[in-house]
Amino acid sequence: MKERIERLKKLTYIPQNEIAWLIEQAELCVKQQEIIEENKRQQEVTVHQFRQAQKDIQHLSGDRKRYKQALEKIITNLNFAITVAQNELEGDVK
Template identity: 95%
Template sequence: MKERIERLKKLTNIPHKEIVWLIEQAELAVKQREIIEENKRQQEVTVHQFRQAQKDIQHLSGDRKRYKQALEKIITNLNFAITVAQNELEGDVK
């Protein structure tokens, strides 16, 4: 695109106003293309971050499930220990 701009600058048979307008349009097109490319790049980064966040959530959900199961086992063991201790106390009281 920049080569075309330079060629337009060298043309002499086109009125100056039209050359200026064409150059401005070409430069605008180049800027728009750069903006579109940057937006695509940012979109790719965002998609990558989103997918990584999904993986993290799945991992944390798995951890949560394992912690919950471990906590349930601890509670069961504590309830059993309390029951045993209560039975021993009742045996000592009688």
């Protein structure tokens, strides 16, 4: 392709079929540029979505930790209440 372009630069008259080839190449370049720009845009969207997902995971991990701690406190309190109730029942039975 480079050789063909260099050869065309040296010509004073460019044949119609060569002009058609140049137009075709220019159109291909435009299409390729559009594809590259769309790919960049999609990449930016994907990066943004990935970063948002990371933030969501961090947030959910924090929520999970708080819920786990709260549940452990509830279980401890329930175990204490069960022990107290068992002791009271044993005291009533004696």
